[in-house]
Amino acid sequence: MSKKTQATVVSGASSGIGRAIAEALLAQGRTVVNLDYNLPDWQHQNLVSFQADLTSEQATRERAAEIAAAYEVVALVNNAGATRPGTIDTATTAQLDDVVGLHLRAPMLLAQAFLPSLRASGQGRIVNMSSRAALGKVDRIVYSATKAGMVGMTRTMAMELGRDGITVNAIGPGPIATELFRKSNPEGAPQTQRILDSIAVGRMGTAEDVARAALFFLAPENGFVTGQILYVCGGTTLGQAPV
Template sequence: MSEPQEVTLVTGGSSGIGRAICEALLAQGRAVVNLDCKAPDWRHDRLVSLQADLTRQDQLEASARHIAATWAVTALVNNAGATRPGSIDTATMADLDDVVGLHLKAAIVLTQAALPALRASGRGRIVNIASRAALGKPERVVYAATKAGLIGLTRTLAMELGADGITVNAVAPGPIATELFRTSNPEGAPQTRRILDSIVVKRLGTPEDVARAALFFLAPDNGFVTGQVLYVCGGTTLGVAPV
């Protein structure tokens, strides 16, 4: 019986940052499984795309079982996310349940499912896509809270899994020109102008900027960097993030 194919699993890989990460991995010759709520409008010979609503426990767990039984996941990128804008006055428990499911439950369930293959490889890699908002951002109560939780998860998993040769790191994007960003920050709006003015390098980031950071952590020979958070933010965290 042949060994299962080694793959990198990326959640939310149909568009935006997730797509850029998938494309960068494919360009390196890797096989990629994309798990997203929507099908991608692009194709590649080494890309398999699966659909599931990761905020639904039944679909999340079924997808995790199927992937673990079909492939050897030697690298995992927990990227799927949703902002759910709102202040403490307007945030709802439905919003909180959705982003906890997407940012935290999905990361934990998929990590658990992938652990046997990650451990067996001796060089497993996990990258969690957090956010600069974890440092605090008005009108992003549930989003900032769960992204901060993802950073805590990253650091804890790094401590628990390091002896297995598994590294766990986080990439925390700042303002990135994606559909998600444009929806929450309409062009010409005052808050959008404030964001642009705060960027030291004087441009929005691109999904490819984030993908390059993720590839650094995912490199098979990069086994001595773990538990770290890399802000891909154009300098917006300067004076805010701890040294």
């Protein structure tokens, strides 16, 4: 029987932050498995993409099983996300169900599917993409709630899996200049300007800023860091109570 190829799974790697993480990993010579709703419009010889709606439990389970059967997954980045703007007055249960499935259920199912190979590697790595919004953000009630939930999931998984050599950490991006950000925060809009004014370093973040943080958590030599959340936010969390 031929040995499986070791791979890092990155959900939502077709674009934005996920793509930046995938490209950084590929530059290190790793094989990256992308799991996304849309197939990417870019290619690399070591990139393999699977299409799936991660808000669907069945689709997530099926794709995870396919990947687990084909690859030795040694690292997982739960990056796929959606904002679903809405206040307590306007948010719907459909929106809540959608983001719970994407931000909480899918990461749990993917981690469960890959646990055997993560454990077998002796130095498995899981990175969950939370958000600065986990500390609270107006018009993002279901988004901020589930991103905060990812922090709790991260800490508990870290406690449960540490003795297996698996580290579990989270990243909380702040204002990052991605298509997803621009869609919710149009250029020139008052709320967009307020965000820009709140950034201590005086600039928007880039997807590459977040990717560099992910590389730190994913590095095999960084096995003594687990259960942490790193806010890559340009200082926008300053003065906020930490989660």
